[in-house]
Amino acid sequence: MNPLSARPTPRPLTVGRLFATHGALEAVRAANASVGDLLTRHLHGDWGDLRAEDRRQNDVALENGLRVLSCYELPGNGKVWIITEWNRSVTTVLLPDDY
Numbered sequence: 001m002n003p004l005s006a007r008p009t010p011r012p013l014t015v016g017r018l019f020a021t022h023g024a025l026e027a028v029r030a031a032n033a034s035v036g037d038l039l040t041r042h043l044h045g046d047w048g049d050l051r052a053e054d055r056r057q058n059d060v061a062l063e064n065g066l067r068v069l070s071c072y073e074l075p076g077n078g079k080v081w082i083i084t085e086w087n088r089s090v091t092t093v094l095l096p097d098d099y
Helices: 022-030 035-043 052-064
Strands: 017-020 068-074 078-084 090-094
Touching: 017 022, 022 035, 022 078, 022 090, 035 068, 035 078, 035 090, 052 068
Parallel strands: 017 090
Antiparallel strands: 068 078, 078 090
16 A cells, blocks of 8 residues: 555545456456455545546545545556445446446
């Protein structure tokens, strides 16, 4: 985890029901990464590889009950997104092409 990108979340981010697409699970497995580690980063406010504007939008989303998106680069040039819905009922791990 990059300590500069991780910030304590103003409100706890909960997962709700957890879903993952087959493609995302395969990509994470092929990159020898861990879905659990990525989820931990997401829940602790480490939004991964997002522009500063998107990071600020996530911070606003936490304060106002909006959708939160993280993006993580995987070794081998892949990306995985993690999206927690506005009402915190569902979190989905997916590939950008799955969206």
